[in-house]
Each structure stands twice: as structure tokens, then as C-alpha cells.
Amino acid sequence: MQFDWVYFISLFSMPAFWKACLVVIELSALTWVLGLVIGFFLASAKLSSRRALSIPAASYIWLFRSIPLLVLVVFVYNIPQMFPSASVVLQNPFYSGLIALVVTESAYMAEIHRGGLLSVLKGQKEAGRALGIGMTGIERLIVIPQAFRISLPTLINEYITVVKLTSLVSVISLTEILTVGQRLYAQNFLVMETLAAVAVYYVLVVTVFGWLLQWLERSLDLNKRKPQTLNETALTALRDTLGAQPAKRREASSDATQDPLQLRNIHKCYGDHQVLKGIDLTISTGQVVSIIGPSGSGKTSLIRTINGLETIDEGAIELYGQAFISHTDAPNTARIRRGVRRIGMVFQSFNLFPHRTILDNVTLAPRYHGLNKTLSNERAHRLLDKVGLLAHAEKYPHQLSGGQQQRVAIARALAMEPDIMLFDEPTSALDPELVGDVLNVIRDLANEGMTMVIVTHEMDFAMSISDRVVFMENGIIQLDAAPEAIRCNAEAERVRRFMGISTRPTNLPAAVGHA
Structure with a gap:
């Protein structure tokens, strides 16, 4: 049976596929952002010296990295059988899929964040402490920005993984790209043409958003920034703004009668x-x-x-x-x-x-x-x-x-x-x-x-x-x-x-x- 190129090309003008692309983009973006945030707190908790924080965080990461995502998707979708009140949210395949994906990705992203946090040199925290900065300030101003830059390439790769994992949510009939394709080839039996189009749609989503995230990575890469040296004109103008300040001996401290x-x-x-x-x-x-x-x-x-x-x-x-x-x-x-x-x-x-x-x-x-x-x-x-x-x-x-x-x-x-x-x-x-x-x-x-x-x-x-x-x-x-x-x-x-x-x-x- 020959490949039907006319039918294959026609699939790229089908509104159902483009709507499904939006679903995939929404689902993957929300999963990535929420997993990013939750994963960071899990990583911080796992690295904590307090066992009341580190043990639960480590247990969570171990458990949800072990459970197959497909099993978790089906389980979450069927939770209303045990807790009927959850049906308000979980009967919607989008929310069930989102919760399952976030729970899984948080565990994976926690390990990525942990690697970034461990890569920040001990001397960075000591420099913050030597400047009288509190632990929260050290994390916010010094550690987290450096750890994020270190982790970003791996986090970008994880986003691509999330996009592909959204196809598993088709098992609970969420109208995403694979679901649309399955419904089509169930009617016309043109499996190869339909799945080829599905693959192209996924590649398109991954390429566009992967490029955007790589642009973010490049913009944060300090090695690509050119040295900014003030020329003599700018230097003279800046010194004029500062004005002259004659050298002088340091004034005695208010408690200088005591030995420092x-x-x-x-x-x-x-x-x-x-x-x-x-x-x-x-x-x-x-x-x-x-x-x-x-x-x-x-x-x-x-x-x-x-x-x-x-x-x-x-x-x-x-x-x-x-x-x-x-x-x-x-x-x-x-x-x-x-x-x-x-x-x-x-x-x-x-x-x-x-x-x-x-x-x-x-x-x-x-x-x-x-x-x-x-x-x-x-x-x-x-x-x-x-x-x-x-x-x-x-x-x-x-x-x-x-x-x-x-x-x-x-x-x-x-x-x-x-x-x-x-x-x-x-x-x-x-x-x-x-x-x-x-x-x-x-x-x-x-x-x-x-x-x-x-x-x-x-x-x-x-x-x-x-x-x-x-x-x-x-x-x-x-x-x-x-x-x-x-x-x-x-x-x-x-x-x-x-x-x-x-x-x-x-x-x-x-x-x-x-x-």
C-alpha cells in the first residue's frame, strides 16, 4: 500500500490538530513551570540538615521516580472512585493529566535542582555570610541564581521530555495530538500517514519552544557577554560626577576606647x-x-x-x-x-x-x-x-x-x-x-x-x-x-x-x- 502524500499534507490544515497542539503546549508549559518550582523546594528540603524535611523529600523523589507515568495517569483519573468529591476536578482529563505529570516531573526536576545547588561552591555562601547576609538572602541573591544557570540546560531537556510525555495522557482520552491521530486512523486506517503527521506536530512544538528556551540559556550565559570597559571619556565623566575625595586617616570608632x-x-x-x-x-x-x-x-x-x-x-x-x-x-x-x-x-x-x-x-x-x-x-x-x-x-x-x-x-x-x-x-x-x-x-x-x-x-x-x-x-x-x-x-x-x-x-x- 502506497503512502498517501495528499492525505498526509492535508492533515496540516486540520483545525483539530492545531487545537490539540495548543493543549499540548498548555499542558507541557504548566507541567514544566510547576515542576520547576515544586522540584526546587523538594531539592532544598532533601539537602536540609533537618531530617524532618530531608527524609520526606527523599521519599517523595524515590517513590514518584519509580512509578511509571502511565500508571500514575490512570490512577489519578480514577481517584474519584475512592473519593467522589475529587470528581469536580479529576473527571476533566486535562487536570488529571496535569496533576500526574507535575507529581512525576517534580521528582525528576528535584534531582536536577539538587545537582545545581550542589555545584555552587561553598565559598559563595561563606562570602555571603562574611558580608552579614542572612541565609534566606544568601539563597535568594547568591545561590539560586547560580544554581539555576547551572541547571538550565538539563531543565530545557526535561521540557522536551515533558512535551513527549503528554502523549501518554491520551490513555484517558484527553484531546491532544496523539488522541486526534488515533481517532483519524481508526476511521480511515491510514495509520502511517496519520502517525507521521502526529510526529511532525510534536517536532514542531519541541523545536519552537526548545529554541525559545535555548535563547534564554544563551542570554544567561555569562561567557558570551563581551567585556564592558569604560573608555577614557566615560571614566573622566564618572570621576567628575564622584568629585575629589582627599585621602584621610580613618576616624576612630565610637567605642574605640575598647580593643577591637x-x-x-x-x-x-x-x-x-x-x-x-x-x-x-x-x-x-x-x-x-x-x-x-x-x-x-x-x-x-x-x-x-x-x-x-x-x-x-x-x-x-x-x-x-x-x-x-x-x-x-x-x-x-x-x-x-x-x-x-x-x-x-x-x-x-x-x-x-x-x-x-x-x-x-x-x-x-x-x-x-x-x-x-x-x-x-x-x-x-x-x-x-x-x-x-x-x-x-x-x-x-x-x-x-x-x-x-x-x-x-x-x-x-x-x-x-x-x-x-x-x-x-x-x-x-x-x-x-x-x-x-x-x-x-x-x-x-x-x-x-x-x-x-x-x-x-x-x-x-x-x-x-x-x-x-x-x-x-x-x-x-x-x-x-x-x-x-x-x-x-x-x-x-x-x-x-x-x-x-x-x-x-x-x-x-x-x-x-x-x-
Whole structure:
């Protein structure tokens, strides 16, 4: 029997098929959007540390990924046999099919979302916490936008799957594309021609909406965005708008009579490994304190306890004489977040937000904490100019070099106008030729009187900029002295050997405190 091309072509002018296409589009779009939203909440619940959330979510995902969709469609459609009141909704094949599809797709999309959420680096959340942003704000502003971009290609593929799965709803007589085709070939027995037309209609729907979703994916792809560098004319105009701001020493805090930081008997363990063994440390206003020591000595753990990124097992931290963090505190409490807003943090690996421009990176936290857009933009532009990156304000982090990214990270921390700055090995991830620019920015902050704690392996820099150098080894402070005392005092022999400084014995006493 020959293929009837005339009949095949005539099927594309049949209104019933085009109406059925609209049904498929409505059903698939609603399923995709609802599955997207419900799946995200399921993924978040499954990742929760609360078992009351994670266990039910995991059970739901396991169950509805296991049940065949065809079985679920028929089951949902026949629920009114057990619950007659449900017939108001479920006797309509469209709603029965929609519910069955959403229940199934939510389970699948939850796993897609979970993969996206797990792909967002831990440092992104830590950067948010270091800026005093609450957990809800971190999820909304930092994690979800990045996770969605990561998951989008797979979610688009899932939409195509949903379009094809709508054909299964024909089993409950929903008038969709396959149902129309079945009714036709049951009358004229032209099965091949009719099913070929059905296939073309599905391909058409998938192609059009797949293209639209791929356009969305391309528009969100940061790698396809061209670097936006301000030219000299625009840069001059922007600087004129900002006006001149003479360099000046930082004004003393209202509670400057108190030492900014006091660490008392800080202990920290990771499992059975004790990394901090009773640290006592006081930082005075305007001091620059460098923390040095061999790898594994507890330097990074110590600095991370200061702004609550790590809990402590014993001891307490005071901020300007007020209780800030203790071993009894839950992580990220409101009191800790208030204190963290006074402490700027610069990470070893930058931890810039890759989905936001340089300007947005710097303005995010101030705007979250209530500063209006005009003032936050002005402050950000001034800080970017200060670190030599004003021309790159509209670029994205991946369009900058490592040294430039670290200077942006410093500007982002300064945008909160902190009283204290923490630097966790700010140059260790940089190529040697990029280190100088970052160190110059830190040196400028020291000259302005910023109180700073710096974990570093740059020994010459530490000795030249610091009021005190703290040497840590095996989780304890072995020496806390001024640079000159380290160079000259016999008790600092171990530190000199570590730093590669030649010994110059003298009877000078060890100096502890502000040089």
C-alpha cells in the first residue's frame, strides 16, 4: 500500500490538530513551570540538615521516580472512585493529566535542582555570610541564581521530555495530538500517514519552544557577554560626577576606647584533630597583625573563627568589649551577623559572585542592609577607583585577572565600611607578577589606619607592614612580637629560620604590642 502524500499534507490544515497542539503546549508549559518550582523546594528540603524535611523529600523523589507515568495517569483519573468529591476536578482529563505529570516531573526536576545547588561552591555562601547576609538572602541573591544557570540546560531537556510525555495522557482520552491521530486512523486506517503527521506536530512544538528556551540559556550565559570597559571619556565623566575625595586617616570608632578584638582561650577541633589549642590574642585599634606559620598550624582556622565562618569548641571572642562569639552560640545568629558587618573578610580564592558584575559585587551587601542604590553605587565607584578598577565596573569576575579579582574582593569588603579587615592569604592564589598590586592596596589601608589581621606567606611584606607578627605552630601561638624584635631577639630564632631571616643576636627584649 502506497503512502498517501495528499492525505498526509492535508492533515496540516486540520483545525483539530492545531487545537490539540495548543493543549499540548498548555499542558507541557504548566507541567514544566510547576515542576520547576515544586522540584526546587523538594531539592532544598532533601539537602536540609533537618531530617524532618530531608527524609520526606527523599521519599517523595524515590517513590514518584519509580512509578511509571502511565500508571500514575490512570490512577489519578480514577481517584474519584475512592473519593467522589475529587470528581469536580479529576473527571476533566486535562487536570488529571496535569496533576500526574507535575507529581512525576517534580521528582525528576528535584534531582536536577539538587545537582545545581550542589555545584555552587561553598565559598559563595561563606562570602555571603562574611558580608552579614542572612541565609534566606544568601539563597535568594547568591545561590539560586547560580544554581539555576547551572541547571538550565538539563531543565530545557526535561521540557522536551515533558512535551513527549503528554502523549501518554491520551490513555484517558484527553484531546491532544496523539488522541486526534488515533481517532483519524481508526476511521480511515491510514495509520502511517496519520502517525507521521502526529510526529511532525510534536517536532514542531519541541523545536519552537526548545529554541525559545535555548535563547534564554544563551542570554544567561555569562561567557558570551563581551567585556564592558569604560573608555577614557566615560571614566573622566564618572570621576567628575564622584568629585575629589582627599585621602584621610580613618576616624576612630565610637567605642574605640575598647580593643577591637579579644580572643580568649579559643579551641577548635575537626573530629579528633585539634587545630587550635587555647589561643589568646588581643588586637588594638589601628594595628596591623600578620599571622604566619607552617601549613597546618591553624592560621586559617583562627581567622575564620573571628567572623563566625567556623564555630569554636571552647572560649569566646569579644568585639569592642562586647560579647560577639562564644562556644555556646549557634552559627550565623543575628548577633553574630551584626558583629560580622563590622568585620571585612578577603578570601584566598576571591569568592566573588560570578553571576554579578563587578559593580553589583561591591553594592550587593550595602543594598541588602538598606543603603539606597544611588549611595551604594557612589560608594562602590569610589572604592573601585581606589583599587584601580573603576574602568572595569561593568565587567564580570571571569573577565578579570586574578590580581584584579582580589582587588575587587577588597573593595567589596570595604563597601560595608568595616572597622576591622581580615585577609586570609590574599596573594597565595596569584601569579607572582600580580601580587604587588594587591599588596599595595593592603599597604594603603594600613597607612589609613585600618585595623587588620593578615594571614600570609609573604614574609617580607609581613615584616614591612606589621605592627606585630604572630607565629603559630601546632595550634598555638609560639611568638607574638614586633618585626624588629623578631629580627634581633634570640628567642625568635625559630621564627627567623622559618622566615629565612639571618640571625642578628642582641640583648634587646621581645616587644609585644604596637611597634
